[in-house]
Amino acid sequence: MEQFEKYPVSLTNSLSGKKELFTPINSGFVGMYVCGPTVYSHVHLGNVRTFLSFDIISRYFRFLGYKVRYVRNITDVGHLENDADEGEDKIAKKARLEKIEPMEVVKQYTEDFHQVMRQFNILPPSIEPSATGHILEQIEITKELINKGLAYESNGSVYFNVRKYNNDHHYGILSGRNIEELMESGRELDNQDEKREKIDFALWKKASPHHIMRWPSPWGDGFPGWHIECTVMSTKYLGETFDIHGGGMDLKFPHHECEIAQGTAATGKTPVNYWLHSNMLTVNGQKMSKSLGNSFLPSELFEGSHSLLDRGYGAMTVRFFMLQSHYSSTLDFSNEALQAAEKGFKKLANALNLIKNIEHTTNNTGKEITNKELTTLTRACYQNMSDDFNTAKTLAVLFEMAGRINDMKSGNLQLTALDPVVFNDFKKTYIGFMESVLGLEEEKGQHDELLDGTVRLLIELRKKARTDKNFSLSDKIRDDLKKIGIQIKDGKDGEMTYTID
């Protein structure tokens, strides 16, 4: 029996607004698509949160035994600065400003994005397609939509006819809108507009003579619209209907709404069964965003060089911090919250280190009450994660488990009181959820062998000083090391361990 049968996953589907039991199209397989970054500048921590949320989701599905195909795209063309007709492509604009090739912009920020993902221990997707690698497919689907009468050409650009689509379908099904309301708000059309109605959106944009990103098409030189890339790449690699589509809450409208409309119009099928949206990272209650100027770059966080930070924090501290809230809630970013997270994370990491070195060898059947408690904790990890990927609840359980691990270490809890099967399950679960599911690993410091050997030597000297009752010397060794960031801890049995801040 697979773990996913034992702990069936339920998730909040944005389409229904309700928590639903997850049933994949193909038993044992999960196909998920997540909107990746537009690589025209550095990713900030708000972006990181979204990719972290879906990292956890893909990790957990795999942990349960599913075969997961996780597709996350790179948007390297087609994302306009705004929806007005003079709207410029974000990549092209950046390239023009820096006087370099658009693909240089794309390369630079894609590399940056990948580096940030690695720093936060966010695993790469199974497929990472780019919009420029799928121009042909985007032209094909645009042609198909014209043939079906749901798109029209206008002065070298092609637009999706929202009103016509809405005759047979509901445009706004995901975000709870209707086109009458949409027609009432927003920017009005002017004479310059090529669109028939302001709610129509571009599938293909004509490239003006000075435009540097351009491809030939049946409608002349141009470039694809923003939304069509995701429809093309998701269906190409996951099928016309696939299991999960994720992304940030701010993409719900219009981006995901347009994807639904295009996909449904092109294939006649519902493109996605479950829509998942991760919520925003906020600063003082306001959304972290580049345009508001309140975004934090990962480098500013590590170095503590942002004005709102007292000092730097490690990537794992931030990862833990973000996992303390549910992905569908907003999360407020602050110095105080990070400080608290750092201590909490250290506690869990320490227990992780301890449990790895605890072995149960006896065959004692153990005390029923203790065994029961450990079994309950072990199961709770799965139950909480299967309940809409509730990392906050899971972490609460891991803290309980860490307490029991410390008890095992100190002797408050005798291993002989435990059933070996229960213990091994407990151990495997703690390590598995920490590392494989939540991706929380020890902060990678400069623990090189040279330093380790040096500290061990000092520890030996301190042990000698203590047995000689030379406390002034033993205290000096401890205190001086503490000053440079190395904390010596005395064990009950005279053993000493150390941690580096």
Next chain:
RNA sequence: GGUUCCGUGGCCGAGUGGCUAGGCUGAGCUCUGCAAAAGCUCCUACAGCGGUUCGAAUCCGCUCGGAACCUCCA
């Protein structure tokens, strides 16, 4: 203006009809040569006002406050 969401103890944050997460901070205790770490204990909350119910932080209504989307943003 329209659509949606949120308001939880000193702070951060889960939960969402009865079983009162968790972390951080603070106070006390145990262990320890002294520390640190660890363990135990304490401070026990759901914006306000009504209503439904045997019972509501959780459901409903109103009021106040905040946010997101309706231009671009994960």
